[in-house]
Structure formats: C-alpha cells, structure tokens
Amino acid sequence: MNSEEQSAYTNLNPETALALDLADELQSFRTQFHLPPKPDGTPQIYFCGNSLGLQPRKTHTYVEQELEDWARLGVEGHFHARHPWMPYHEFLTEQTARLVGALPSEVVNMNHLTVNLHLLMVSFYRPVKGRSAILIEKGAFPSDRYAVESQIRFHGYNPETELLELAPRAGEICLRQEDILDYISKHGDKIALVLMGGVNYYTGQLFPLQKITEAGHAKGMMVGFDLAHAAGNALLELHNWEVDFAAWCTYKYLNGGPGGVGGVFIHQKHHTRTDLPRFAGWWGQNKESRFRMGPEFDPIPTAEGWQLSNAPVLSMAALRASLEIFDQAGMTSLRNKSRLMTSYLEYLIQERNKTSEKKVEIITPSDPEARGAQLSLRAGGTEGKKVFDQLLAAGIIADWRYPDVIRVAPTPLYNTFQEVYRFSELLFLFL
Numbered sequence: 001m002n003s004e005e006q007s008a009y010t011n012l013n014p015e016t017a018l019a020l021d022l023a024d025e026l027q028s029f030r031t032q033f034h035l036p037p038k039p040d041g042t043p044q045i046y047f048c049g050n051s052l053g054l055q056p057r058k059t060h061t062y063v064e065q066e067l068e069d070w071a072r073l074g075v076e077g078h079f080h081a082r083h084p085w086m087p088y089h090e091f092l093t094e095q096t097a098r099l100v101g102a103l104p105s106e107v108v109n110m111n112h113l114t115v116n117l118h119l120l121m122v123s124f125y126r127p128v129k130g131r132s133a134i135l136i137e138k139g140a141f142p143s144d145r146y147a148v149e150s151q152i153r154f155h156g157y158n159p160e161t162e163l164l165e166l167a168p169r170a171g172e173i174c175l176r177q178e179d180i181l182d183y184i185s186k187h188g189d190k191i192a193l194v195l196m197g198g199v200n201y202y203t204g205q206l207f208p209l210q211k212i213t214e215a216g217h218a219k220g221m222m223v224g225f226d227l228a229h230a231a232g233n234a235l236l237e238l239h240n241w242e243v244d245f246a247a248w249c250t251y252k253y254l255n256g257g258p259g260g261v262g263g264v265f266i267h268q269k270h271h272t273r274t275d276l277p278r279f280a281g282w283w284g285q286n287k288e289s290r291f292r293m294g295p296e297f298d299p300i301p302t303a304e305g306w307q308l309s310n311a312p313v314l315s316m317a318a319l320r321a322s323l324e325i326f327d328q329a330g331m332t333s334l335r336n337k338s339r340l341m342t343s344y345l346e347y348l349i350q351e352r353n354k355t356s357e358k359k360v361e362i363i364t365p366s367d368p369e370a371r372g373a374q375l376s377l378r379a380g381g382t383e384g385k386k387v388f389d390q391l392l393a394a395g396i397i398a399d400w401r402y403p404d405v406i407r408v409a410p411t412p413l414y415n416t417f418q419e420v421y422r423f424s425e426l427l428f429l430f431l
C-alpha cells in the first residue's frame with residue numbers, strides 16, 4: 001500500500017467515505033451507467049462488475065444506430081452505415097490496444113473467450129515429444145481447464161501427465177510468486193505452454209505476468225494469459241512484457257454486455273511466422289483479395305489474420321460504447337482509484353474485525369500489486385450463504401462461489417466509497 005492509500009483513511013467514520021467520494025476525480029463516470037434499482041427505485045450496490053459489468057447509458061444508442069442502419073440500408077450497410085460494418089472491428093482497435101498495452105496491430109475483437117483460447121492454442125501449443133506439457137494454476141476457471149485438457153488430448157497426449165497444475169503450498173490459498181517462478185525453471189524443459197489466468201477468478205490474486213513471461217521464455221516455452229478478470233481491471237503492458245498471446249472476455253470489467261465479443265492479443269513477433277499453424281477463415285484473409293473469393297489463403301500480417309468470421313456488429317456496438325468510456329477515464333486513473341477503493345474496503349473489514357466477535361477472512365492477497373479490484377471473503381463460516389443472501393436482500397449485488405466465498409469487486413467506473421462503507425457495515429451486521 002503506498003502512503004497516499006494509507007493516509008486517505010485512518011478511521012471508521014462514514015464522513016471519510018464521503019470525503020473520499022468528493023475527492024474522487026472519476027466520480028462523474030457513475031452517471032454514465034444504468035445502476036440496477038431496488039424495488040423502491042434507489043440503486044442497488046453493485047459489486048459484481050467482475051462477473052457482468054453494468055450497461056453504459058449510451059450503449060442503447062450505439063446498438064440502435066446499427067439496427068436503424070440495417071433497416072434503412074440492408075446489405076449496403078456494410079459500406080454505408082454510419083459505422084460501416086465491413087471494417088467494424090477496426091473501430092475498437094485503438095482503444096483495445098491502449099487498454100492492454102499493445103500495438104494496434106496486436107489486438108482484435110472476435111468470437112468468445114473459450115473459442116479464442118482454442119484458436120490461439122492451435123498456433124501456440126505445439127507439443128513435441130519430451131516437451132508437451134501445459135502449465136496452468138490449480139483452481140483455474142473450469143472452462144480454461146476443459147479447453148487445455150481437450151487440446152492435450154487432441155494432440156494425442158495424456159492430460160494426466162501433460163496437464164501440470166501449480167498448487168499453493170499446503171494450508172495456503174494463493175500462489176507465492178517465487179514458487180511459480182521456481183516451478184517454471186525446474187520443470188521448464190517439459191513445458192510447451194504456460195496458460196495462466198491474469199487474475200484468478202476465485203481468489204482475486206493478480207499474477208506477476210511479466211515475471212512469468214520472462215521465466216517461461218528463459219526456458220523456451222510459449223506464454224499466454226487468460227485476462228478475463230484482468231482486462232479493464234489491472235494495468236497491462238502485453239507488448240513490452242513480450243507476452244506471446246492473450247485472450248479475454250468483454251462482459252466483465254469491460255461492460256460489453258452479456259455474451260459480448262471476445263478480445264485477443266497476439267505479439268507482433270508472431271504475425272508473419274509461417275511455421276505456426278492456424279485455423280483460417282475469410283475474415284483473416286488479406287483485405288485486398290478477400291472479395292476476389294480466391295482459393296489461396298493469404299493472411300493479414302497482424303492479429304486480424306487470426307479472424308475467421310465477419311464481425312458481430314451488434315455486440316461490437318455495445319463494446320464500442322464502453323471502450324470509449326475507458327478511454328476517457330484512462331486505465332492509470334482507473335487503477336489508482338481501484339487500488340484505493342479496494343484497500344479502503346480491506347481496511348474497513350480489518351478495523352471491524354478488531355471489535356467483532358465473528359471475523360471476516362480476506363483470502364485475496366493484501367499486496368495491492370498482487371490483486372485487482374476484487375476481494376474474496378469468507379464470512380459466517382458454514383453459514384456463509386446466509387450472510388450472502390441477507391446482503392442480497394438488502395440490495396447488495398455480490399457473487400457467491402461455492403463452497404464458502406463471497407466475491408466483491410468495487411469497480412472504479414461506477415462504485416463509490418460510500419457504497420464500500422455501507423457494504424462493510426451490513427456485512428458485519430449480518431455475520
């Protein structure tokens with residue numbers, strides 16, 4: 001925690017939460033979102049932006065514009081819509097690149113997250129005899145585990161030996177940085193690919209992505225990340241860190257709407273490699289020759305060359321609305337506010353623990369560098385679900401994860417310090 005974070009709050013006084021809100025330079029962004037209301041019309045406290053981000057107010061206009069242009073122009077909309085559909089994904093490129101620290105040529109929005117992980121593994125998981133393992137973190141999101149396991153089988157290898165899961169030390173919940181790096185250097189020779197989450201969805205731990213990439217490359221393996229919980233949450237520099245590839249969804253912190261189009265990053269150094277196989281489709285074809293409809297595949301020499309199908313315009317219109325907001329706010333400012341909010345929540349819980357008979361355990365790392373917005377809490381022991389249900393009834397939208405974790409993610413675009421304060425009050429009331 002830096003000194004600014006430490007000095008911003010040193011008491012349990014609700015006036016402090018108010019003062020933090022008044023000093024918050026990003027507070028006006030809240031008005032750009034629809035806040036789901038309670039039955040009485042007042043907003044619920046929404047701490048679930050890590051699961052489904054809220055709807056920007058202008059999303060409606062952006063999607064409606066495409067519906068209007070479709071009604072007005074039919075097929076001509078591909079060229080004459082106000083935002084022509086043919087190159088629609090290009091309207092998202094610059095903002096997406098800034099969001100993840102990439103060159104514009106390194107990112108593209110397409111498909112969905114798990115689909116993209118598979119497509120990227122086609123290119124970047126190249127098992128050979130003696131080096132055929134994939135390393136993931138134990139407790140990875142189930143879809144990622146299924147994807148990785150099925151890729152190993154697809155290549156004719158056995159997941160029982162080739163799927164390596166990094167587990168925390170006995171009695172610990174999060175992985176220690178030195179253990180991750182040690183494991184990679186000790187077992188690196190047999191690992192073909194590291195594919196870890198950026199932020200673990202359950203514990204909220206943010207992994208040291210740059211160090212993992214360096215350690216992996218030192219041992220000659222490919223390094224990719226699932227950034228579902230990191231995009232729009234953590235500061236990322238994928239290009240400078242030389243990450244080989246990454247994929248993320250856009251409906252969590254990025255507010256792109258349910259089932260929104262996914263995002264991918266492919267490092268520049270791989271764009272023109274002819275030794276990497278890929279699954280091809282017409283939208284990855286060189287734009288000059290695409291509509292000549294010829295038989296030869298000549299891929300676009302950027303991340304766009306991995307596209308298969310034409311752009312899902314309605315879903316991209318929704319994402320465009322949200323990415324503009326991210327661009328206005330800036331990831332650095334958002335991350336600064338996010339660190340402060342999450343540290344404030346941690347502080348309030350720790351302070352209340354001091355005088356409460358029943359305690360709340362925070363399983364997310366306390367180092368702000370090792371977490372994003374989310375704190376994962378154990379509250380109420382075996383009665384944890386009851387605590388969660390009471391919070392829900394009181395208008396707090398958090399997220400329950402079996403068997404005993406409440407995930408709360410105050411997000412810097414639309415949450416307030418007063419909401420964080422109110423949550424801490426109710427949490428201890430219901431313990």
Ligand SMILES: *Cc1c(COP(=O)(O)O)cnc(C)c1O
Pocket residue numbers: 112113114115141143144197201226228229249
């Ligand atoms: C949310 C999430 C997914 C969801 O995958 P979809 O393909 O978008 O349904 C996958 N992996 C991780 C780590 C996630 O957090």
